[in-house]
Amino acid sequence: xxxxxESLKKPFKVQMLEARESAITASVNRLLAEKGFxxxxxxxxxxxxxxxxxxxxxxFSSKEALACAAMVQAMQKAQxxxxxxxxxxxxxxxxxxxxxxxxCHALRKLMAMTRWTLQLKLNGQMPSLPSQNSSLRATxxxxxxxxxxxxxxxxxxxxWIVQAQKEGFINSALPAIAVLxxxxxxxxxxxxxxxxMSELHTDSEIIDMVMATCFSGLNARPYQ
Amino acid sequence: xxxxxESLKKPFKVQMLEARESAITASVNRLLAEKGFxxxxxxxxxxxxxxxxxxxxxxFSSKEALACAAMVQAMQKAQxxxxxxxxxxxxxxxxxxxxxxxxCHALRKLMAMTRWTLQLKLNGQMPSLPSQNSSLRATxxxxxxxxxxxxxxxxxxxxWIVQAQKEGFINSALPAIAVLxxxxxxxxxxxxxxxxMSELHTDSEIIDMVMATCFSGLNARPYQ
DNA sequence: GTCTATAATCAGATAGAC
DNA sequence: GTCTATCTGATTATAGAC
Numbered sequence: 001x002x003x004x005x006e007s008l009k010k011p012f013k014v015q016m017l018e019a020r021e022s023a024i025t026a027s028v029n030r031l032l033a034e035k036g037f038x039x040x041x042x043x044x045x046x047x048x049x050x051x052x053x054x055x056x057x058x059x060f061s062s063k064e065a066l067a068c069a070a071m072v073q074a075m076q077k078a079q080x081x082x083x084x085x086x087x088x089x090x091x092x093x094x095x096x097x098x099x100x101x102x103x104c105h106a107l108r109k110l111m112a113m114t115r116w117t118l119q120l121k122l123n124g125q126m127p128s129l130p131s132q133n134s135s136l137r138a139t140x141x142x143x144x145x146x147x148x149x150x151x152x153x154x155x156x157x158x159x160w161i162v163q164a165q166k167e168g169f170i171n172s173a174l175p176a177i178a179v180l181x182x183x184x185x186x187x188x189x190x191x192x193x194x195x196x197m198s199e200l201h202t203d204s205e206i207i208d209m210v211m212a213t214c215f216s217g218l219n220a221r222p223y224q
Numbered sequence: 225x226x227x228x229x230e231s232l233k234k235p236f237k238v239q240m241l242e243a244r245e246s247a248i249t250a251s252v253n254r255l256l257a258e259k260g261f262x263x264x265x266x267x268x269x270x271x272x273x274x275x276x277x278x279x280x281x282x283x284f285s286s287k288e289a290l291a292c293a294a295m296v297q298a299m300q301k302a303q304x305x306x307x308x309x310x311x312x313x314x315x316x317x318x319x320x321x322x323x324x325x326x327x328c329h330a331l332r333k334l335m336a337m338t339r340w341t342l343q344l345k346l347n348g349q350m351p352s353l354p355s356q357n358s359s360l361r362a363t364x365x366x367x368x369x370x371x372x373x374x375x376x377x378x379x380x381x382x383x384w385i386v387q388a389q390k391e392g393f394i395n396s397a398l399p400a401i402a403v404l405x406x407x408x409x410x411x412x413x414x415x416x417x418x419x420x421m422s423e424l425h426t427d428s429e430i431i432d433m434v435m436a437t438c439f440s441g442l443n444a445r446p447y448q
Numbered sequence: 449g450t451c452t453a454t455a456a457t458c459a460g461a462t463a464g465a466c
Numbered sequence: 467g468t469c470t471a472t473c474t475g476a477t478t479a480t481a482g483a484c
């Protein structure tokens with residue numbers, strides 16, 4: 001019983017430690033979004049958190065572990081968003097947005113998730129992992145929390161994709177995995193940055209444009 | 225007159241030098257495609273070309289200059305392809321391919337160019353510059369040959385985009401610049417790598433899928 | 449121009465006092 | 467656990483002989 005009480009109510013020291021580590025992952029997340037894993041230095045992280053570099057290494061054993069913790073946290077946020085979307089009554093999903101006005105519940109969830117991704121990116125909060133093969137990939141693949149989150153996210157999205165295809169709202173000629181990858185790719189779509197840099201459009205307009213190209217493509221659609 | 229003759233027929237030594245430098249840029253191009261600018265080391269380049277690192281630096285003053293030369297060559301190849309596409313009678317553009325069967329000449333050229341890009345990528349010949357801000361960006365921006373090529377390519381594509389929009393084959397609600405960026409983004413689309421890694425599809429199938437999502441989007445199109 | 453050998457720098461990681 | 471100071475290795479770049 002004492003053991004249970006101990007594990008339910010965290011000691012003060014543990015709370016402090018977790019708060020500190022949470023502050024670290026938040027900084028890492030921001031830096032990963034801003035410059036990517038390779039360009040981010042451990043010195044920068046330490047400076048931004050306001051502690052010495054050696055102290056960072058007491059919390060995380062390597063730069064990869066540091067980035068991995070941030071990625072796990074980001075993945076958890078994504079999963080939370082999807083779970084909440086999954087539990088909502090389908091009709092209530094983003095009804096305020098005219099772009100989401102499709103009669104297909106599954107498609108509406110997929111679009112809501114894509115909008116969320118783009119918004120996060122425009123806010124500078126979407127960590128960007130190296131597209132090329134890197135030491136970080138191996139660390140992520142070996143991380144249970146990360147892989148568990150990734151699998152759960154993929155499962156949820158996969159279900160919605162198959163459902164939307166069954167209902168005839170997503171092109172069934174595309175393998176579900178290709179649709180999944182295409183949606184994931186919005187998280188690192190350079191079009192968002194390019195349009196943002198051009199300063200010709202608001203964030204909202206940029207999202208609408210990328211949503212349009214993602215779901216409707218470049219072609220004009222005279223019949224719809 | 226002697227000057228003209230000199231400049232028309234290149235001396236043997238110059239030919240050798242250009243051949244050597246061409247071999248270098250080819251290696252750099254391949255390495256840029258394989259691992260990107262940051263992960264590519266000058267030692268690797270020297271090893272692959274088969275000369276000493278110090279010799280490389282006699283040809284190119286820095287790693288950035290090295291990559292820049294490769295990018296200029298790649299851009300030149302793209303421009304050559306587009307110019308040739310531009311001079312062809314419109315009817316002859318990739319008539320053999322069923323995916324290019326649109327009555328709009330401009331759209332057909334855009335699609336041919338996109339296919340070409342994806343094919344180059346699948347061949348491991350599409351150099352990938354760092355999406356983030358890097359020292360390479362500055363070098364490229366300061367390079368006349370690169371920027372001239374980029375502008376010419378953008379002009380040609382821009383004309384076709386506007387034309388296809390005028391004829392009602394590309395969504396006119398999208399600014400031409402957004403369409404241009406979306407096409408450029410195919411050169412670094414991670415969906416291609418992901419699908420390739422999954423080993424579930426042939427290169428040809430991958431191209432067809434990415435072409436479909438690019439031009440028609442994910443949505444089913446029951447009316448078309 | 450090509451080479452070997454070396455300088456210079458930067459960034460990830462650690463030692464050891466407190 | 468935090469700090470300062472340092473180590474280590476990798477990588478860009480150069481010196482100087484041929």
